Amino acid sequence: RAADLERRAALGVSHVLYEKSPGGIVASARRTERWREEVESAAGEHDVDPGLMEAMVLLESAGRPEVIAGDDPEAASGLAQILAGTATDLLGMKVDLARSRALTRRIAETEAAIARSKKRSRSEEPKARTEALMELRRLPVHERRLRARRAAVDERFDPEAALDGMGAYLEIAGERFGREDLATASYHMGIGNLENAIAAYREETPADDLGYARLFFDSSPLRNEEAWALLASLGDDSSTYLWRVLAAERVMDLYRDDRDELARLAELQGAKATQEEVFHPESETAPFAAPGDVQAALGDGTLLPLPDGEPYGYAVDPGMGELAAKLGVEPSLYRALRPEALATLIYMAARVRAINGGKGELTVTSTVRDDRYQRELLGVNDQATAAYSLHTTGYSFDVLRDYSGDRQAEAFQFMLDRLRALDVIDYAYEPEAIHVTVSDEAGPLLDL
Structure with a gap:
């Protein structure tokens, strides 16, 4: 029954992956797949499922190692979208937040300068166009150097270190919960929040080997209400994170094994505001x-x-x-x-x-x-x-x-x-x- 619930939940929440993937789901899967070798290395180091990790990368960053959830790198950042506090306090990663912030500002300024130069490169004035083209030769090199410097002071922007951090988290959470599904669910909501929800569920309904499917689907305003209230109070789709990871895993499988079917689903998912088609x-x-x-x-x-x-x-x-x-x-x-x-x-x-x-x-x-x-x-x-x-x-x-x-x-x-x-x-x-x-x-x- 749990396997069927997981299958249905992955299908049920999949529309958001197609709707919000930068550049479309096929492009996002392509970006993610290029990190497969590094994913397998980190997964092997921490004894976790590489397919699951790859799906999490698709969901978290769509394969983009520079992405930040907002403007401040204190928030979830990098290929694995790890919070600065989690990186340093739990995972032992190197994060010099002050320098990371300063370099992030300089990268943003350089990106803005590149955008201005691209616009000027289309100018009808020869001198302005020439100057802009020269800047477009210099600025991208400068930007790459800034990104390399940021990765050196903030390992979340180093793809291999970020994936190692993700693997380490899943290993720690797996030892804590004794189950892969719970470890994965905790990646977004946090270990403490999930432990509180499990404790609330067991307060009303004793359960030894409690899986996430049972915790989620057996909690509601009418049954195991406190557990449901805790999950619902997170308010950031944390409670459905595992289902979205499983949906992302299916996307990556289709990208490798049946790209035509993935393209067909992408077209149907994009036809309406829901997956009704x-x-x-x-x-x-x-x-x-x-x-x-x-x-x-x-x-x-x-x-x-x-x-x-x-x-x-x-x-x-x-x-x-x-x-x-x-x-x-x-x-x-x-x-x-x-x-x-x-x-x-x-x-x-x-x-x-x-x-x-x-x-x-x-x-x-x-x-x-x-x-x-x-x-x-x-x-x-x-x-x-x-x-x-x-x-x-x-x-x-x-x-x-x-x-x-x-x-x-x-x-x-x-x-x-x-x-x-x-x-x-x-x-x-x-x-x-x-x-x-x-x-x-x-x-x-x-x-x-």
């Missing part, structure tokens, strides 16, 4: 073209009408399907979903109500559409798309961003994040609603 690619998913197609789908069970939501914790917006009259049909035609999407909506709403003390309803504002309805919507809704819409497949629904109070809003956010981590849904914020798309992983909810 990975769930249901346009080439494999027939939309409903016209009202008659929606009616036929309701007749054969491909779509199911929304039941009264009051017992489950949702209400149907009375304006849903309001453009139906323009197509000569009733609004109720556009109040339906695929069975797995409907099961997800019911499950989500019921859990939100339970977390909210048995009170409140979510308001569903949109479900299935057809292509003709979608075209009508373009004239009145600037959030509507003329491209492939998952609403026209019955896999998507929207929930109004209007809640009975903070507790209901927090409960809904928890369910969105938890179901995303299970690869059941992905979601996007729109000005007035949350747009939710359901994957095929929702199938088991049909049996609830």
